[in-house]
Amino acid sequence: MTRTLFIGLDGATFTVLDNITSDLPEIGVTMPFLKQFMETGVRAKLRSTPNPLTPPAWVSIMTGRTPGSHGVYDFVRYEDKGQDVYFTLYDSRDIRTETIWSMASRQNRTAVALNFPFTAPPRPISGSLVPGFVPWKHLRRNTTPPELYDRLKEIPDFDPKELAWDFEKENQTLTYMSTDDLENWVKYHIIREEQWFRVAEKLLTEDSPDLMAVLFDGTDKLQHQVWEFLDPGIYPTHNTPWQQQMRKSCLEYFRRLDGYIQRLVEIAGPDAQVFMASDHGFTATTEVVRINAFLHEKGYLTWRKVDNSEAEKRREASNFANLDWEETLAYCPTPSSNGIAIRVAKKPGEPGIKPEEYESFREKLIQDLENFKDENTGERIIQAIYKREDVYSGDALLEAPDLTLVLRDYGFVSINNVLPPVEPRKSPQGTHHPDGIFLAGGKGIKSGFEAERHNVADVPATLLYSLGLEIPSNLEGLVAKSFFTDECLESKPVVTGATTASDRAPEVDNQSGNITEDEKDKILAQLQMLGYLE
Amino acid sequence: MQVTETNIHSTIINILQDMTQEWELELDGITGNTKLVEDLSFASVDIIHLVVTLEEHFKQKLGFDQLLMRGGRYVDDLSVGEIVTFVTQKLNG
Numbered sequence: 001m002t003r004t005l006f007i008g009l010d011g012a013t014f015t016v017l018d019n020i021t022s023d024l025p026e027i028g029v030t031m032p033f034l035k036q037f038m039e040t041g042v043r044a045k046l047r048s049t050p051n052p053l054t055p056p057a058w059v060s061i062m063t064g065r066t067p068g069s070h071g072v073y074d075f076v077r078y079e080d081k082g083q084d085v086y087f088t089l090y091d092s093r094d095i096r097t098e099t100i101w102s103m104a105s106r107q108n109r110t111a112v113a114l115n116f117p118f119t120a121p122p123r124p125i126s127g128s129l130v131p132g133f134v135p136w137k138h139l140r141r142n143t144t145p146p147e148l149y150d151r152l153k154e155i156p157d158f159d160p161k162e163l164a165w166d167f168e169k170e171n172q173t174l175t176y177m178s179t180d181d182l183e184n185w186v187k188y189h190i191i192r193e194e195q196w197f198r199v200a201e202k203l204l205t206e207d208s209p210d211l212m213a214v215l216f217d218g219t220d221k222l223q224h225q226v227w228e229f230l231d232p233g234i235y236p237t238h239n240t241p242w243q244q245q246m247r248k249s250c251l252e253y254f255r256r257l258d259g260y261i262q263r264l265v266e267i268a269g270p271d272a273q274v275f276m277a278s279d280h281g282f283t284a285t286t287e288v289v290r291i292n293a294f295l296h297e298k299g300y301l302t303w304r305k306v307d308n309s310e311a312e313k314r315r316e317a318s319n320f321a322n323l324d325w326e327e328t329l330a331y332c333p334t335p336s337s338n339g340i341a342i343r344v345a346k347k348p349g350e351p352g353i354k355p356e357e358y359e360s361f362r363e364k365l366i367q368d369l370e371n372f373k374d375e376n377t378g379e380r381i382i383q384a385i386y387k388r389e390d391v392y393s394g395d396a397l398l399e400a401p402d403l404t405l406v407l408r409d410y411g412f413v414s415i416n417n418v419l420p421p422v423e424p425r426k427s428p429q430g431t432h433h434p435d436g437i438f439l440a441g442g443k444g445i446k447s448g449f450e451a452e453r454h455n456v457a458d459v460p461a462t463l464l465y466s467l468g469l470e471i472p473s474n475l476e477g478l479v480a481k482s483f484f485t486d487e488c489l490e491s492k493p494v495v496t497g498a499t500t501a502s503d504r505a506p507e508v509d510n511q512s513g514n515i516t517e518d519e520k521d522k523i524l525a526q527l528q529m530l531g532y533l534e
Numbered sequence: 535m536q537v538t539e540t541n542i543h544s545t546i547i548n549i550l551q552d553m554t555q556e557w558e559l560e561l562d563g564i565t566g567n568t569k570l571v572e573d574l575s576f577a578s579v580d581i582i583h584l585v586v587t588l589e590e591h592f593k594q595k596l597g598f599d600q601l602l603m604r605g606g607r608y609v610d611d612l613s614v615g616e617i618v619t620f621v622t623q624k625l626n627g
Contacts, residue, residue, distance in 0.1 A: 079599065084606050086599035089582050093589075121590050137557055138583045167579045315608065325606070 002204065003109075004466040005268040006213040006275050006459075007261055008061070008116070010054060011220030011430075012437050013281035014045070019232045020254055030251045033262035037274070041441030042483045044451035046459075048280035050391035051338050051404050052432040054220065055090060057279035057456050058117050062099045064460040064475035064500075068394030071096040072118060073401065076320055078333045080343060082350045087320045087333070092118050092131075096396055098472075098500035100211075100460040101125045106501060107469050109210040112203045115196050116215050127209050130199060132217065136164035155198045163195035177225055179242060185225050186249045189218035190256060197260040204267045211467055212268065216257060223282045226250050227430030231284055234428060271443055273466045277459050278436035285411030285431035287424050289381055291332045291340070292321060292414075294421040298368050302327035303417050321415050326351050330365055330402075335412045339401025340365070362387070362402060369405070374422070381422055383408045410434075438480070444488030451482045470497025537625040543618045549587055550574070550614065566615035581612075588621060596624045 021035035029035055049056040049067055055075055056067040063070045072090050079086045095118055104111045105126035113119060113129045120131035120142035130152070131142050139160050140149045152158055177185060193216055200214040228234045229247040238247065265274050295301045302324040306312045316322050320334050329352060330342045342362060343352035353361050372381045384406035392400045405413065411431045438454050440462075457477030464471055465479045471494060479494050543566065550564050554574055561573060570576040576584070585598045601620045602608055 081599065081603075084603060086603060088585075088599075089579070091586055093586070121586055135579055135583070137580060138553070140556065141553060141587065167577065310610075312607075 002208050002210065002212050002268045002272045003468065004211045004275070004463055005204075005264060005272050006211065006277070006463055007264065008058070008213070008215035008217075009219050009257075009276055009278045009437070010058075010215060010217035011223050011280060011282050011432065012276075012278035013223075013283075013433060013435070014043075014437055015232070015282065015433075016223070016230045016254075017437065019230075020251065027251065030254050031258035033258050033265075037261075037265070037276075037441050038439060040447050041274075041439060042446050042449045042451050044438045044480070044483075045281075045453040046277055046436040046438040047453055047455045048432070048434045048436055049456060050386060052280035052410075052434045052436075053336055053338075054217075054279055055117060057436075058215070059095055060456040060477075061277060061279060061459045062101070062116060062118075063095065063097045064100070064457050064472070064477040065097045066392065066394065066457055066476050068392035068397045068400065069097055069476065070394075071396035071399060073339075073399065074334055074337045076334045076336075077399075078320070078341065080341075080352075082325075082346060082352075084325050085321070085323075085333070087318075090118060092121055092123060094118070096502075098502065099123070100463060101127075101129065103460075103464060103472065103500060104211050104467060104469070109467050109469065110207070111211040112200075112207060112209040112213065114200055114203070114214040115217065116213070127211075128203055128207065132215060133165045135167055136160040139164050151202070152199060155202055158198065159195065162191050163199070182225060182246060183249065186222060186246070186253055189221050190253050193218045193253070193257060193260065197263070200260075200264060201267065204264060211463065212264075214264070216260070218253060219257070219278070220282075222250060222253060223430040225430070227282065227284055228428050230430075231428070234284065265441075273442040273445060274440065275459070275463060275466070276437065276439040277456070278438075279456060281433035281435045281437070282430050283410050283433040284428040285407075285409045285425065286428050287381075287409060287411065287422055288414050289407055289411060290414045290416055290418055290421045290423075291405070292323075293417065293419055294372055295330060295332070295340075296417075297421065300328070300330040300365065319415075329353055329361070332413055332415050333401070335415055337401055338405050338407070338413055340369075340403040340405065342402040366403065369403070372421070379408065381408055382406065440480070440483045444485055444492075445483055446485055449482075451480065454480050465492075465494055468492065470495045472497060472500040474499040537622055539618060539622045542622045542625070543614075545591070546588070546614060546618055546621065549591065550584075553584065553587065564614060566613065566618065568614045569611045570614075571611040578608075588617075592621070592625060596621060 020030035021038065023029050049060055055072050059070045059072040060066060067073050072094055075089060076087050077090050101111050101113050102123060111125055111127040115132035117133040119129055120134045122129050122131060122142055122144040125144060128148050129144050134142050143149045196214060196216060204212050223230060226246060229250045235247055292301060296303060304322045304324050306316050321331050323331055328343060330340055332340055344355055344358060345352035366385050369382050369385050370380060373379060374381060382405050386404040388397060388400040388402055391404060410433055455477060458480055461471050461475050461477045462480045471479060473496050481489060481494060547564050559574060568574065570581060589595050
């Protein structure tokens with residue numbers, strides 16, 4: 001029997017949801033089920049991670065820990081090698097703390113997890129897992145248990161190419177699109193969401209896991225590109241036939257999503273508690289801030305000289321910084337990081353500042369960033385600049401960017417070698433806002449209640465409580481007690497239990513692949529068992 | 535104790551065969567001379583997935599940046615043989 005249904009809605013925001021659950025002239029209610037769910041349940045704002053971004057926020061939702069503990073800050077991980085910087089993607093092995101899938105599994109609860117980021121390569125689970133953010137070519141090998149993929153093929157019209165993450169398409173999220181591209185973008189995500197719903201429907205119906213969790217991420221992808229057709233502050237000014245058609249298409253996506261949510265809640269049954277959450281909210285960004293161009297002007301970085309080779313063109317077009325690493329002292333590694341890395345020389349003669357210069361260098365950099373101002377109004381372009389120790393703590397602190405920036409319009413920076421450093425956008429685009437949504441409904445949940453704002457790290461504690469499990473004492477998040485009725489809390493008090501297990505792979509120095517002697521002995525023994533050693 | 539290149543070779547071929555079985559490639563087979571990009575249509579994200587798969591299989595990080603970057607640039611392509619040699623050297627430490 002499914003006790004707990006968790007529906008993730010990437011980037012969902014009350015700005016849009018309150019609008020499309022209202023009875024609008026000539027449109028009506030786009031999401032009637034969600035309207036009823038919010039009216040008869042609990043709603044709250046949900047504060048994201050310091051950089052309100054999919055990777056750190058969803059990993060906090062999966063672990064109950066903040067990024068300084070769980071260790072995931074961005075899509076892309078960068079390793080400073082001195083003469084060079086190596087960029088690669090984060091994966092499940094980078095999560096340093098236990099996930100809720102593992103917590104539930106080791107306490108005899110079954111779980112299904114669909115489309116969550118950084119769940120590949122998959123870890124053991126008592127249930128099923130189909131990872132998110134994995135291209136179709138690698139979906140089969142990263143789905144667990146191994147026989148699950150063949151079960152998915154039983155779904156009529158199942159198509160991994162439609163379901164899975166398209167690396168090329170996702171790279172368009174923060175770029176400008178033509179009108180045709182925008183129309184296709186909405187259609188593409190309608191089709192993708194249908195695929196994920198069919199998978200969720202099958203596994204919920206056939207397996208009835210104790211914890212059923214599915215993430216719909218089209219909400220985020222649409223809002224990045226078609227925000228102007230969803231923001232109630234912008235779309236009423238749009239009157240051309242094409243603009244009105246685009247809004248209709250966007251609403252069609254949300255209408256279908258409402259149907260998927262309704263169906264999953266119905267299958268879960270009247271005894272299940274249902275939770276929905278987003279990793280961050282959304283708002284409008286109206287300007288491009290080219291942070292590396294600004295840092296170049298201030299002498300902190302040097303652009304790499306690019307020749308006309310295909311390899312160099314590909315590298316220049318990539319979403320991570322392409323710089324002269326011999327000369328660069330501070331830089332923004334990726335647009336999504338909204339952060340600045342300061343390069344400290346590991347030994348004399350290597351690129352970077354001397355360790356003893358770190359504090360004074362960082363203060364000077366902060367001062368320069370504070371003085372990055374709108375020429376017309378004098379307003380700061382960057383509304384907040386956080387030192388890493390101001391907003392993060394934990395074993396992974398030193399992997400955070402040295403500075404995290406909050407732009408005045410919450411936009412993501414550009415790292416392109418283009419001037420001027422700040423420029424108005426042609427039209428407003430969607431960007432992440434720190435406040436997302438947290439909803440609950442079902443047996444034992446209050447009705448028509450608006451709760452105080454919670455933190456993304458509170459989500460797994462709340463789900464564990466719903467599952468009837470103890471809350472590990474080292475979770476940084478708390479159970480959202482105010483969501484539950486007094487009767488529910490009295491009959492099933494919140495109990496704090498043992499700390500989480502560590503499900504991380506052996507401690508490895510990411511910079512070099514070096515491992516401790518103890519770990520080396522263990523690995524040699526494993527390799528011998530596998531027949532690799534003579 | 536040393537791992538053998540022959541052993542690693544067959545393991546990596548098997549992994550690549552399994553990985554690419556649904557990719558609809560027009561290919562006679564995978565050998566040491568097979569190139570990831572030219573012959574197996576690997577994109578950069580596929581290379582990252584192969585690295586993860588190999589590190590998972592051998593239960594350790596292998597420092598693939600040393601193979602993927604040369605002279606401050608990412609390599610254009612890699613042969614299966616180059617990967618086999620690199621992994622063997624790494625495992626033999």
